[in-house]
Amino acid sequence: MAAMKTRLTHDHWPTVTSWLRGARRGAPLLLALLCAVPNAAWADPSALAEAEARLANGDGAAALARALPLAEAGDGAAQELAGRILGQGLGVPRDLAAACSWHRAAAAQGRRLAMHNHATCLAGGVGTADGQPDPAAAARWYGKAAEAGLTRSLCAEGELRMAGGPGLAAEPARGRDLCLEAARAGVPSAQATVGELFLTGRADTPKDPAQAAQWLEKAARGGIVPAAYWLGRLYLVGNGVPVNRPRALGLFRAAAEAGLPEAQIAYGEMLYARALDPKAKALAAGPAAEALFWLSLGRRGLGPADAADHPSANADRLIAVLGKHLPAETRRAVAGQLERVGPGAPVPRP
Numbered sequence: 001m002a003a004m005k006t007r008l009t010h011d012h013w014p015t016v017t018s019w020l021r022g023a024r025r026g027a028p029l030l031l032a033l034l035c036a037v038p039n040a041a042w043a044d045p046s047a048l049a050e051a052e053a054r055l056a057n058g059d060g061a062a063a064l065a066r067a068l069p070l071a072e073a074g075d076g077a078a079q080e081l082a083g084r085i086l087g088q089g090l091g092v093p094r095d096l097a098a099a100c101s102w103h104r105a106a107a108a109q110g111r112r113l114a115m116h117n118h119a120t121c122l123a124g125g126v127g128t129a130d131g132q133p134d135p136a137a138a139a140r141w142y143g144k145a146a147e148a149g150l151t152r153s154l155c156a157e158g159e160l161r162m163a164g165g166p167g168l169a170a171e172p173a174r175g176r177d178l179c180l181e182a183a184r185a186g187v188p189s190a191q192a193t194v195g196e197l198f199l200t201g202r203a204d205t206p207k208d209p210a211q212a213a214q215w216l217e218k219a220a221r222g223g224i225v226p227a228a229y230w231l232g233r234l235y236l237v238g239n240g241v242p243v244n245r246p247r248a249l250g251l252f253r254a255a256a257e258a259g260l261p262e263a264q265i266a267y268g269e270m271l272y273a274r275a276l277d278p279k280a281k282a283l284a285a286g287p288a289a290e291a292l293f294w295l296s297l298g299r300r301g302l303g304p305a306d307a308a309d310h311p312s313a314n315a316d317r318l319i320a321v322l323g324k325h326l327p328a329e330t331r332r333a334v335a336g337q338l339e340r341v342g343p344g345a346p347v348p349r350p
Helices: 017-021 043-055 062-070 076-088 096-108 112-123 137-149 153-163 172-182 188-201 211-220 224-237 245-257 261-275 283-300 310-326 328-339
Strands: none
Touching: 043 062, 043 328, 062 076, 076 096, 076 112, 076 188, 096 188, 112 137, 112 153, 137 211, 153 172, 153 188, 153 310, 172 188, 188 211, 188 224, 211 224, 224 245, 245 283, 261 283, 261 310, 283 310, 283 328
């Protein structure tokens, strides 16, 4: 088996911010609903509680049906709830434009989560006059959300300030400090971002693999899947931490089962290495079949390789080797497993 690629580059970093926010594009905002909101028509708190209870029970459609009249009557909490249901597609078709409209309305009433979500809409160009991203306005709204006590908004603002954009001067040091503040306050996504900064040297950050490992460890424990993957990479090669292949394997498996394609390939590569039997000059059938499953799943998620060091390139090579050595019955069984797993979906343990 050829040596696994271990060069750590920002190009291959599954950006935490984009991983958390997802796609942000949508149709023009539906602002007409906001034009006739009577100031005095505030909702019955019990009605909002009913909407929240229905959402908690998994009935997003019923929750939205209950929340919308309250939102139209001007209730900020209901507007925030409607935006969340529509934005995440919880039991209803996802509608980013409508979601961002409600986030904007609730943000104007001082709802801090809505302020954060409104900023995310603006950063993605949903809810702007020309349909283009407005990082300057987004940074202001993230700042307002942070001032209102939503600590995770600090690093969201920090990411924008590190990058800069139309109307927003790039301020790497200021942006990095905002993310550090959020990370020290215990925000897992910010801890992952800080770990990535120390790992890659982005935003003029001095590279420090040991500090990167410490922050990625915190983020992984906080449930940030890409952080677990990159921490596994550090343990695999001994960068900033002692080499610990069993720990790397466990981290890759956790991230792979959570649906991260890069981790699925890394886990498959380690399983392939385990399947090799140097004495028999053959592959152990069980581990080899499992390796084929994970390599194929990750390859499906990442798509074709666009460079020699792209994770898919090594996956393609190993898949070809496994295809030659595994019997047709085993390959068909693996193909059946793959059909039962949706793209990017978590993979349950057998």
